[in-house]
Amino acid sequence: MATIREELQAAVRRLFEDDKIDYFLGYVDDYGHTFPAILTKDSDLSGLTFDRKSYNNLAAFLPELRGSRLGLICKQCEVRTLNVLAAEEQLEREKLVVVGVPCPAMIDPRKLSADEAELGSDDPALWQEKCRRCLERNTPTADLFVGEKISTPTPAEGWPLLEEVEAKPAEEREAWWREQMSLCIRCYACRLACPLCYCHQCFVEDNKPQWLDKSVGAENNLHYHIIRAIHLAGRCIECQECSRVCPVGIPVDVLNNVLSRDFASRFGYASGETAETKPALVAYERDDPEDFIL
Amino acid sequence: MARIGVFVCWCGANIASTVDVESVAEAASRLPGVAFATDYKYMCSDPGQKAILEAAQEHRLDGLVVAACSPRMHEPTFRQVAAEAGINPFRMQMANIREHCSWVHADREEATAKALDAIRMMVARVAQSEPLEPIKVPVTRRALVIGGGVAGIQAALDVADGGVETILVERTPSIGGKMAGLDETFPTLDCSQCILTPKMVDASRSEFIKLYTYCEVEKVDGSVGNFKVTLRKKAKYVNHELCNGCGDCFHKCPYKKIPSEFDYGVGNRTAIYVPFPQAVPNKPVIDRETCVFFKTGKCRACEKVCLRNAIDFEQEDEFEEIDVGAIIVATGYDILEPAEMAEFRYGAIPDVITGLQFERMSSASGPTEGKIVRPSDGEEPKVVVFVHCVGSRDENYKEYCSKICCMYNAKHAIILKHRIHDAQAYLFYIDVRAGGKGYEEFWKRACVEEGAEYLRGRVSRLYDENGKVIVEGQDTLSGEQVEVVADLVVLATAMVPAKGTEEMARILGVSTDKDGFFNEAHPKLRPVDTATGGIFLAGACQAPKDIPESVAQGSAAAAKALGLLTKEEITREPTVAVVDPFICTGCWNCVTVCPFGAPEKSEITMTIDGRKVTRPVSEINEGKCEGCGLCVASCPGNCIDQRGFSDDQVYAELGGYLERLRAALTHE
Amino acid sequence: MKFSYYPGCTLHSTGAEYDQSVRAVCHTLGIELVEIPGWGCCGATSAHSVNELLAYALPAHTITNATEEAIAAPCAACYNRLRYTDVNLRENASLRAEVEKALDRPYRAGVAVRHLLDIIANDVPGEEIQAKLQGTLGGLKVVCYYGCLLTRPKKVAAFDDMEEPRSMDRLMQLCGAEVLDWPHRVVCCGAAFSLSRTDIVRHMTGKLLTSALRAGAEAVVVACPMCQSNLDLRQPAILKERGVRERVPAVYFTQLLGLALGHSAKALGFRKIMVDTSSLLARVEAGREAPAEAEG
């Protein structure tokens, strides 16, 4: 039986041969790592793969390729992202070929020891947190599916890190975040990796007026991350790419989780579930809760 | 560097007794960008204004800060002064040191410090204020009136009287509305049709009124002064140019048993029909849904009999785009479908009817020629129960009072007595609301002179027994349960917005209230305006109303429309939003949030890295922008700004205050 | 389906046949009932006219004792009091605090209070009931009587149309009864004055009975033990007073449903009904064309 790697390569080759797409967005492996890659019909497809280190949310590359006919591998993270992008009219779905895969859950690289054998392990302790909450392991919206469908384990509930931070009293929480934020070097990797940060110009680049200072400092950094979280309110699909790519290891997605959870319970938001939901902050209900208003 | 003049007003003792105006002016003169500062007893007085003009010239000022009362009080005054002084009025700001300061703070030191802060903030703001010119828009001298009931007819007549062309659109085949179907009217018992039909004829004959019946508003674009409206002229299948209204066609129509909408089912009509004999225009239309020819392809009886060859089965709906400067909405009301209130068993018991059905029955030109009968057996009813507040003032249905029912119930009781002398009327009421000229006397007359029996209480249940309708209810005055064995029951059902009001509101971009009626701009002071410029309201589409109120509102809306349409051009505040297309991503947040539809989806083509790229961008329609700034704050990429309330201005204002704090902090 | 079962005082005493038929029907339909441990009186009628706090505290006690996520209450009065309490305690924090103080423990908000009719008519799919029928009611002519508390007030109770409910009608039709239209579905029988003002009760119940007879009913189907006892116990005297010779038994919807599901009249407690039900049972028996194997 063909491996998923072989099936994938054959499928993509066919897409190019049948002239269905101009680019394919997938993962290739080399030097023991798995990278996202944009392939054309002239590319060498032999490195094309999908494995437990196919971390990146490929939808982050879509703005660059807008307008092209494009195939891409979609695990649940991309599926939900595409739904949000579609709702925001950032997507020409008819130009996309969504290639579905059975997602075996991504490994958290920070939990991975040097022993690569662990890659095959099915120990949820090694998974990324998002994968433990995942509701769907097979791409339901796929135009074509490669590999064998797999069953989806019962999703874990709760937000372990968020709950851990929340359990601290306010002063400790402030101190903890201040410490985290004093590490931030404002490299904006979080923004770059985020598939929903697609503004041509980010608010931090705006200098007329410069609401947010560009200089590094715990409070400035915190405010940058807070505003980013607000811009993602009801939109963030919790792919955790922002945290994974952070070079100094700040779990920035905890801020997003605060709003994800709050907006789900207050307004019933489940971002990325369908392609219709408008972003939470450009919608309202007349009887939205307002117990916080004087 | 800006050359700003600061003028601190004493407002007599109103400011000066609490704020040390002299030292404030002195400190203000040392602020960056300030070329001159002074204080004066009354800045708004003639000498005060003159002082500003002189100082502006002497110190070559290019901006003004007037520290005085609230801008809600004197902003227009000082903008005028600025303009006279050759300074752009939008580079004048008022620091509110009276309402927000001297009048609410007693401590002189604190109030003085706060006043200086307010000035500091406004100086910073003026330094960042760009000169703005009011937006001038030419006005299309034509009005649209939607709805040809009495309110719409009155509005159209009054606008036309001002010599302005008016298009009156009515969706049914005739104008006249609900009033055309009424019998006599309270409190004078004038015959409704006798007073309405002359107005209908006037409207059809006026050289300034264009009548579009059987026509609906499909789309409204544009804004105050310049609306573009698309009308759907529904196919009538009768060429009204050729038709002379002889009526041969509907006499020959074989299909005669269609419940008449105009008679609320009390009478029937044919498939080709004129809704009522006094209709304007008095020419028929074919109802496609019920016409045998459209169903089976056979018949053509009307076509055969028409000597003028006016029947045209090939007609199709036509669309026409018109330009108008103002829109008057007079779409009227409907009644709450009584079948929705199961306890009244309307529909299940034939002798339970609505007030409007009673009107058609008692109307001399109605289907029974004025004879009041029981629908079940055609007999004359001797005991008639009138139920007030059916669905009104009822937390299970509509909480509001429908306002007209108390009066028309009294009228019905009187009419009943006039037509059937030995009949007895019972009226179940909560309380009688008779606020209006002659109204109180009128219902008293029903009660005292005409012998109507008023029972204070609600009806709990109706059911039929041996051909009678048993009405159970409570008489709260005696505390007894009562039971009336009635021949006929008439329900005064709640007035609700006309069907399609919600859709109309969406098309017009105006809001509705919790009950679905159109929202006026201010419940007291702007009762016929909507929040959208150039769109006015008349009649029961805004709330339940009787005839005189509807007519008064029709005239009021006409006056408002004329006030607008007699101008050559209108000016709008230039404080509108503006998009930077080069950084706009086209996320459409602005399009989604704007209550006025000002941001529009557009495209821009630009060259990036030598490639021509077309990108979706938002563009603000200045004619529609009301200047709320909601889009500005909803744009994640800060691509939108608002003139006159720009980010730079707010930032400067904030900075004007906070820089002082920062200075204080660094000296800690 | 599993519910906390709240029989209320009546179903443990004068309404025992309702209890019997409820348990039988629920068993057949796969509805598991777990009686609420330590349940107390709902306080209907007397408590809320005497002491407001008590009127809330009594039902709150029972709701808080529930072990399941939802409560099934077969008595319309109990159902109404429990719903009323739950709606008000959820909305009114200070009232809730007061009640919790009286209970000396937190109120268990979030338990759904349902009437058994609502559960059977709306949760159990019609096809499922149909599949389990062991015969039909043979076109028995019935009127459905919901009483005044089952669907009112709208804010508290309405699982069906407040004034013209139809859920029981549909259920009875499903069982093969001929359901007649009548105007008195939700008119009060006067149960609140059952003992203190029998004159009022006689007047109100009398109207219901004559209306049912006029419609041609062979049975009045009820969902409340208070209504049942009024319509049943007082019937001979009331109709005699009005000079009416016919009688019409008032039976529980669970009893008729039980017959259709194949339970015996004995198991459903028919003999506890005062007005003669023999002709009714004979009609149903005649309508049972399917083999009556599941009898008992």
Next chain:
Amino acid sequence: MSDPPVPNESTPAPAWEPNIVGFLCNWCSYAGADLAGTSRIPYACNVRIIRVPCSGRVDPLMILRAFREGADGVLVSGCHPGDCHYIEGNYYARRKFIALKQLLDHVGVDPRRLRFSWVSASEGRKWAEVVETVTRELLEIGPYRYDRDGDD
């Protein structure tokens, strides 16, 4: 006036007063504050008012900027739900404010530093009460200093 309290036993130190920035919508709250003035209802003098067309114009960036530059508290006030001059601006604002408030609460900022109120043009007294409440609460929790490392 803006100095934090300095313990001094001999002479009473100038009391610390909170600095509050108020963003008020032009149509309701600004007019409400005007009415407090015309009605001569006294209140604490700690709020500096910035007039905006609508509470929907207020961007969370503005609020954070105010904090970063030395405000101890921020108050945003608009029209009551249903009364917005621009029909629905305050509804959107309400959602945005919930989000910002949730986040600030989470990162340990005292929730009393950021307050929102609905004050109509006829609620002069309510405006005075809101200012009194906000000021009193801030007096209780003291000055706001997150860190100043980025500013120097």
